[in-house]
Amino acid sequence: MSTRYTALSPTERTRVRRHSERAQTDRAELYAVLDAGMICHLGVVLNGSPVVLPTAYGRIGDTLYLHGSSANRSLWAADGHEVCVTVTHLDGLVCARVAFAHSVNYRSAMVFGTARIVTDDAERLAGLRAVTEQLIPGRWDTLRAPTRKELVATSVLSLPLAEASVKVRTGPPHDEDADLGAGIWAGVLPATVTFGNPVPDPGLPPGIGAPDHIRARIKAGTR
């Protein structure tokens, strides 16, 4: 079995339809997919039509936090409304003998729920910390605290991890037996996100090297 679905809620839209034999319930799987990501895609309905925005995010327990400019219309459009946040990792290109059996290996989490603009200052700060730490673990504590002006300019959106599904595909292509002898190369091209050498800011004074948390981030790549 190379595709695994995890439905973390019994709702109609997260119930697994295709390949339902592969369904399982595992919150750890949801956390793993979310925690390995750097960018999510936030879906909101704006004037009746869907809008899909790429944005950073972080997780604290069973709450997802997204942030953006306080001037961002889509964040405000999400406040009090149903949204969908999807995190996807492309793990490989699956090359089969026939076009139909081509696929990709991936891990994907879809979270549904009502988003809220966070108004509590302590939660806003915790949410912003989670977003920064998601991208670069260990970074937040090396920085000065945000100013009031900076906090006002930033909106934080929260989304409970109550209704979600996870889908994971791994392994080789699934060709029909009749196609196996076609003499065509088949297999997987593994894909991963990697970091190159850090590019210091042009304004950085001499003598300030990349700190441990930056070197750890580069080494870890995406998990």
Place this chain on the structure above:
Amino acid sequence: MSTRYTALSPTERTRVRRHSERAQTDRAELYAVLDAGMICHLGVVLNGSPVVLPTAYGRIGDTLYLHGSSANRSLWAADGHEVCVTVTHLDGLVCARVAFAHSVNYRSAMVFGTARIVTDDAERLAGLRAVTEQLIPGRWDTLRAPTRKELVATSVLSLPLAEASVKVRTGPPHDEDADLGAGIWAGVLPATVTFGNPVPDPGLPPGIGAPDHIRARIKAGTR
């Protein structure tokens, strides 16, 4: 200037609001972002709520093609309705001296429009070819033609590239002058998607090595 917006249509939702001084109109920029991608996120409205699906895609001229199982409800929900397709490349983590100035370098394209399930057989085949070729250029012509049964099991969705916007951020962090002397390392961690060595299918007979188009794909990485 490190963030560049491109609005390819004069509509309300693609008009650039923030950093509008960076707006430009350039269809080549849209093509470049789309053509460099492997996965898009399709946003549809299902029962009044947004759903964001990761899926493969391809482009022929000014039409985007997506495909999926004919049993996929979201594809059918998109037919004749407004959708949003977003393609995002994460190019780097931007580490500033303060949390507020942290960012990511990225290229992103958002396409809005009315999607259609393609019914014409020739266009369906061309769309499927475009999706395969987007992932692995040169692959399609090495494969046998899809059977009628395979074609029936696959739905192809088309979306015109009429209304779209592109956003690109590059370069170092933008700290305030007052924060430059904080003694904190700042800079960019460049991120890229790379391919590892191909993993041959376990059922591959001996003597069939990875063909040129596979080796070219690995070498090219994501552009």
